[in-house]
Amino acid sequence: MDINEKDILQVSETVRKIESETAKQMVGQKELIRQVIICILAGGNVLLEGVPGLGKTRLVNTLGGVMGLGFSRIQFTPDLMPADVVGTNIITRDKTESGMFSFQPGPVFSNIVLADEINRATPKTQSALLQAMQEKTVTVANTTYQLPQPFFVLATQNPIEMEGTYPLPEAQLDRFLFKLEVPFPTLEELNEIVNMTTGNRQQEIKAVTNSEELLKIMETVREIPVAEPVQKFALKLVLATHPESEYAPAITKKYVRFGASPRGAQAIITTARIRAVLEGRYNAAFEDIEYVAYPALRHRLFLNFEASTEGLTADAIISEILKEVENSK
16 A cells, blocks of 8 residues: 555544543653554554553553553462463353363453553463464464454563562563653642542543554554665664674673564564654654664663663663764764
C-alpha cells in the first residue's frame, strides 16, 4: 500500500484523541504516554519501570479502555505458576458422562495483558510469557493456540534493588520493544494527582478506537519510508553497542559486556517510522532515530562491574554512543 497525506492525518488525529482521553485519568506523563502509544502502534511489548505509586497500572488500564481493546490483568507474585498465565487443560464431561480434556484459557488471552509487578514472580513463571510476547501464540499440552489480535504485553516492574524482586531473564527483556522509566511527578503534578484521586473530580473515559482500526493503523505506519542513510545510522548505533565491533567507541569497550540484539535494530526502525508520523512527516529522520534509541536500547545493554561501581547507566552510555555515531556520519 502507498501512504498519503490523508493516512498521516488520520493516524495523528487518532493518537491525539487517545492522548486526550488518557489525560483525563493521568496527570502529566505526556512523554511517557506518547512513547507507550508508539510502542503499541508498532505492535510491541512495553516494560514500565518505576517505584510503587507512580500510576503505571493506572496508565495501562486507562489505555486499554481508551483504545477499546480487551484487557486482562495478571498480578505477578512469587507463587504464581505458568498455568495461571497461559491456561491449562481440565477434565469435563459431555452428555454421555464421558470424561474429556478441555482447554481453559488463561488471562493471557486478551488484547492488552497487564503483567503487574512482573519481576515479583520467579523466572519460571516469567518465561511462560516468552512465546506469547514473540509469536502471539501459546502452547499447552502440545497444542498451539492463537492469541487475539492485536496483542500486547504491558508489564510493570519495581526497580531491581527493591526487596522481593527477581531480575528478568535476558531473553524476556529482549522481547520488550521499549523499556520506559516512569519519572516521579513534579510539585504541580503531585498536587493535581492528590486533588484528582482524593475528591470527586475523576472523569469518565470513552473508547476512541477499536481493534480493527488499530490493526489498520499498525499496517499503515509500516509503510513510512526510511532513507538508506537514516537506516544505516540506526544499524551503526546497534553495532556500536558491541565491544568487539569496529563501530564501538571507547566507552562501549570499557563498560559494556554485551550489546543489543538484532531486535534492537528492528525496534528502532519500526518506532522511528511511527514517531515521524506523529510529527507530521512522511519519512523517518535522524531525529526520530535519536528519540527512540534510549527506550529501544536501554534494556538491551548489559554493563560490566566497572560501570556499576562508577555509577554509569545505560542511558549515559547510549548518549555517548549517539554522539560518536553522529560524528562519524
